[in-house]
Amino acid sequence: MSPTPTRPSDDLVPVAGGGLLDRRMFLRQGMMLGGAGLGLLAVDADAADFPRWMKTPGGPLTNYGEPSPYEKEAIRWISANAKAPGHGISWTPLHRLEGTITPNGLHFERHHNGVPAIDPEQHRLTLHGLFSKPIQWSLEQLFRYPMVSRQCFVECGGNSNAGWHDEPIQTPVGYFHGLVSSSEWTGIPLSTLLDEAGLQPEARWLVAEGADAGAMNVSIPIEKALDDTLLALYQNGERIRPEQGYPMRLILPGFEAVLNVKWLQRLQAVREPLMSRNETAKYTELEPSGKARQFTFIMEAKSVITQPSPGFRLKGPGLYQISGLAWSGRGTIRRVDISADGGRSWAPAALQEPLLSKCFTRFRLPWRWDGSPLILKSRAIDDTGYQQPERSTLIAERGQRGYFHYNAIVAFAVDSDGSLRHVYA
Amino acid sequence: MEASVMSMPSLSSPSRSGLRLIWRGSLFIGLLMPLWTPLKAAPEGPKLGVSITQESILPLDISVFPDGTGLPPGKGTAVDGKTHFEALCQGCHGVKGSGGDAEELVGRSPLSGARPDQTVGNYWPYATTIFDYIRRAMPLNAPLSLSNDQVYALTAYLLYLNGIVTETSEMNATTLRAIQMPNRDGFYRVWGNGGR
Structure with a gap:
């Protein structure tokens, strides 16, 4: 007598091509699937023993904790000028992280001439120009001001710029898209300080300047300064680290990171922008016509799958969870779709709550891989209705010389051996 | 609580933008701007800021604007600038600004080409930016170390190498602000024009 065939539950019926399953499946069936997994890990009872770390006292208490020594690959990769080691970038290893908060030691860096060693006692914030x-202020004075906290991403305008290249870059996701990080920032609404100084109605821009070696300067539109800009003093609960702007930086939620000036020391209110190097020669996008886009401050919606992703290998056919990040500088992520057939069909991913404006949103979707080659993609839609574009669409609009603000859909080819490659598809 | 206000979406309904227009006092400018949340009352602070004099800021105010505001006294020509460049800049930026570990600074190829270089000569829209940037940031190993005359001379040299002034043209606060860069009209603003 042949065994009775069993019909898969509705949740295990793919909802889109390539084996994508319903986004609620893990919620309903997590226990059952988990139990099945444990069965495979059964150990030989004779060889069983308690591990050595249970039979000897553990390590001492520490003043400041560090990651496990087994997590040495969860690090920033650095790309700096050979002659100027403080002039460069380091990427957040997005492919090694989960959730939506970037650990402070892994927040991406972009320094134009190193991390200044600022003595907070000597640091001052000066407002001048079109104020009454x-x-x-000294820091001591600023710490008496009312503070607020908000979570948001900070993304370099040049993030993901390898996407403009003719050939797809083969590197882990974080070292391609990791010039973005997300934190809880705490500080003083900038509007409080602008009010106190008596901002004049004719002021249209604030020229912000850092106290780094190079006095990095850039112009900020007054609408943003009065809206949700923070003078941030804390990151994820602790004082901002030196490489993130200690003792204070600007946070302009959703705006390209160069305007989030670190080591802030001066704000000059003016009628017209300064036209600094970093708002003319850089952070502008040359189009095929020969004209360049300028003041393209808002980081548009983007998403990227962080697991599975290039550099990892699937261990054979079976059930996996696709996980990734989406964010939009215009507001809240409304939906993320995933495709496992190169974009022919899409399934909506589960979005991890709370959904916060201008912040990382974690998305996840169960997926049963049958072992055949296919192409994974994700696309984000924000609450303005904007949908992350295909690469071909973005290039048709902008050409390939813009360098900044690359936000096209990212595609990974999964090969039959379980390896993943970044592809243009 | 102010905390909840801070996390509100910044896009507002058109009807609410009226308040902002009143604040701005200019319907025309207001129509060109994106629709933002009306100005929120800023949380009241303890007002501990210390008033300082305009004079005390002057030495620290190194901003230079396209209209020449902020340009200090001083002068220099490309002849002087060449000497400074070879001593201070050439190691990274290459002979005559041709590029090296640091970017190339010279070139006038058309920007509409397939792979145009973006240099001071064919891309930078304002000559005042050269002064502003060199004075605050260069040389990388000793920012804020150059005299105003040196900065004027280096600015003159870069303009000369890019075919914008002659070797003996003196750059000073008056002449520098009058320079019309080749790519002066090469940019369009996305912010404030409702675009993406």
Whole structure:
């Protein structure tokens, strides 16, 4: 007598090509699937023993904790000028992280001439220009001001720029898309300080300047400064680290990172932008016509699958969870779709709550891989209705010389051996 | 609580933008701007900022604007600038700004080509930016170390190498602001024009 065939539950019926399953499946069936997994890990009872770390006292207490020594690959990769080691970038290893908060030691870096060693006692914030009076604060004074906290991403305008290349770059996701990080920032609404100094109605821009070696400067539109800009003093609960702007930086949620000036020391209110190097020669996007886009401040919606991703290998056919990040500088992520057949069909991913504006949103979807080659993609849609474009669409609009603001859909080819490659598809 | 206000979406309904227009006092400018949340009352602070004099800021105010605001006294020509460049800049930027570990600074190829280089000569829209940037940031190993005359001379040299001034043209606060860069009209603003 042949065994009775069993019909898969509705949740295990693919909802899109390539084996994508319903986004609620893990919620309903997590216990059952988990139990099946444990069965495979059964150990030989005779060889069983308690591990050595249970039979000897553990390590001492520490003043400041560090990651497990087994997590040495969860690090920033650095790309700096050979003659100027402080002039460069380091990427957040997005492919090694989960959730939506970037650990402080892994927040991406972009320094134009190194990390200044600022003595907070000597640091001052000065406001001048189109104010009723020039005014200055010490840190001690600023710490008496009312503070607020908000979570948001900070993304370099040049993030993902390898996407403009003719050939797809083969590197882990974080070292391609990791010039973006997300934190809880705490500080003083900038509007409080602008009010106190008596901002004049004719002021249209603030020229912000850092106290780094190079006095990095850039112009900020007054609408943003008065809206949700923070003078941030804390990152994820602790004082901002030196490489993130200690003792204070600007946070402009959703705006390209160069405007989130680190080591802030001066704000000059003016009618017209300064036209600094970093708002003319850089952070502008040359189009095929020969004209360049300028003041393209808002980081548009983007998503990327972080697991599975290039550099990892699937261990044979079976059930996996696809996981990734989406964010939009215009607001909240409304939906993320995933395709496992190169974009022919799409399934909506589960979005991890809470859904926060201008912040990382973690998306996940169960997937049963049958072992055949296919192409994974994700696309984000934000609450303005904007949908992350295909690469061909973005290039048709912008050409390939813009360098900044690359936000096209990312595609990974899964080969039959379980390896993943970045592809243009 | 202010905390909840801070996390509100910044896009507002058109009807609410009226308040912002009143604040701005200019219907025309207001129509060109994106629709933002009306200005929120800023949380009240303890007002501990210390008033300072305009004079005390001057030495620290190194901003230079396209209209020449902020350009200090001083002068220099490309002849002087060549000497400074070879001593201070050439190691990274290459002979005559041709590029090296640091970017190339010279070139006038058309920007509409397939792979145009973006240099001071064919891309930078304002000559005042050269002064502003060199004075605050260069040389990389000793920022803020150059005299104003040196910065004027280096600016003159870069303009000369890019075919914008002659070797003996003196750059000073008056002449520098008058320079019309070749790519002066090569940019269009996305912010404030409702585009993406």
